[in-house]
Amino acid sequence: MDTTKSREASDLFSEYCDNTTIHGVKYLVEQKRPIIERVFWILVFTASIYSCITLTINIWIKWKNNPVIVSFDDKSTPVWQIPFPAVTICSETKALQTKFNFTEVAIKYRTHQKLSNEERFVLDSLLQVCYADYFEKLKYPSMFGNASEYVKLLFELGPSFDSTFMHCFWRNNEKTCSESFKYFLTEEGICYTFNSPDQSNIYRNESLLNELVFDRNYKEEIQWSLENGYIESDFKSTLFPYRAMGAGAKAGLNLYLLDVKLNNDMLCRNGQQGFKVILHTPGEIPRASKQFFQVPLGQRVLMSIKPKIITTSDNLKHYDPLR
Numbered sequence: 001m002d003t004t005k006s007r008e009a010s011d012l013f014s015e016y017c018d019n020t021t022i023h024g025v026k027y028l029v030e031q032k033r034p035i036i037e038r039v040f041w042i043l044v045f046t047a048s049i050y051s052c053i054t055l056t057i058n059i060w061i062k063w064k065n066n067p068v069i070v071s072f073d074d075k076s077t078p079v080w081q082i083p084f085p086a087v088t089i090c091s092e093t094k095a096l097q098t099k100f101n102f103t104e105v106a107i108k109y110r111t112h113q114k115l116s117n118e119e120r121f122v123l124d125s126l127l128q129v130c131y132a133d134y135f136e137k138l139k140y141p142s143m144f145g146n147a148s149e150y151v152k153l154l155f156e157l158g159p160s161f162d163s164t165f166m167h168c169f170w171r172n173n174e175k176t177c178s179e180s181f182k183y184f185l186t187e188e189g190i191c192y193t194f195n196s197p198d199q200s201n202i203y204r205n206e207s208l209l210n211e212l213v214f215d216r217n218y219k220e221e222i223q224w225s226l227e228n229g230y231i232e233s234d235f236k237s238t239l240f241p242y243r244a245m246g247a248g249a250k251a252g253l254n255l256y257l258l259d260v261k262l263n264n265d266m267l268c269r270n271g272q273q274g275f276k277v278i279l280h281t282p283g284e285i286p287r288a289s290k291q292f293f294q295v296p297l298g299q300r301v302l303m304s305i306k307p308k309i310i311t312t313s314d315n316l317k318h319y320d321p322l323r
């Protein structure tokens, strides 16, 4: 039984080898071939299969790790098809020294004088936005108190909006600063943002501090999205977020900011004075402690922006985000 089956199988194999078009296989079974030649063909055949598989695996791994090809396709886009960046300004003065003398309280704490409850409370809230290494060295116990109260206090102690923003010019026309800027709470305390949706249009209800949301039902009409751009490409209409219509300093945003040097507490901010300016995409959250420009006091600073647009092909939509 077994022998007939194996015979049949070997017959079938030789028939296949005789007739196949794969090169070399034919010589394996030809009766006249010397054994050495057969061995040679077996080696050649195995070697070619092996290299085929290795090459395929290499390509498979390459595709698996890196399924996307980035190519450069230079195309000019009119500046009015993209929004002007959102501009967030944070003052380095976190508490006016005339309202709360951080340095004085720090000295008091270092010299082991007793701090009043109110001083302790203000200190706790200021340490959220001041560089706290001085107090860390003195092993000041860190506190996690009521966020709403901390923020309310920062509003009270910090420089007011009206005393900071003197003049605002947008595309060479004077604008009311308070209409153009909205407050934005960042890890650096209270900042003000131009050309970005309001906080309550970015965060969820439960992440907002009740005291600071003036009108929860207020929804800004945002006429631009990162995926689809502006709803209208006409450059004449005024859409939000605003767009620049040309290049140069006068086509953008011009600000006159005021900070009183005497108010600035050197210890709180490790000697930094002036303002932090963060440029970001409208709708993005400004990362005030990570990416910023420092604008010093008494100087004029000009920032020019070169936008870079990277678009992703629609075909990539079905890929897993991890890949």
Ligand SMILES: *[C@@H]1O[C@H](CO)[C@@H](O)[C@H](O)[C@H]1NC(C)=O
Binding pocket: 097, 098, 101, 103, 104, 107
């Ligand atoms: C704050 O305290 C420091 C140290 O005692 C003092 O030099 C400074 O003048 C005080 N600032 C104000 C505005 O009183």
Ligand SMILES: *[C@@H]1O[C@H](CO)[C@@H](O)[C@H](O)[C@H]1NC(C)=O
Binding pocket: 146, 147, 148, 149
């Ligand atoms: C925080 O303080 C506010 C009043 O300032 C109060 O309404 C709120 O309940 C407090 N939150 C917590 C978690 O204690």
Ligand SMILES: *[C@@H]1O[C@H](CO)[C@@H](O)[C@H](O)[C@H]1NC(C)=O
Binding pocket: 205, 216, 217
């Ligand atoms: C947020 O709160 C307001 C007022 O409490 C409510 O009208 C609105 O529906 C809430 N939004 C969400 C998304 O829950």
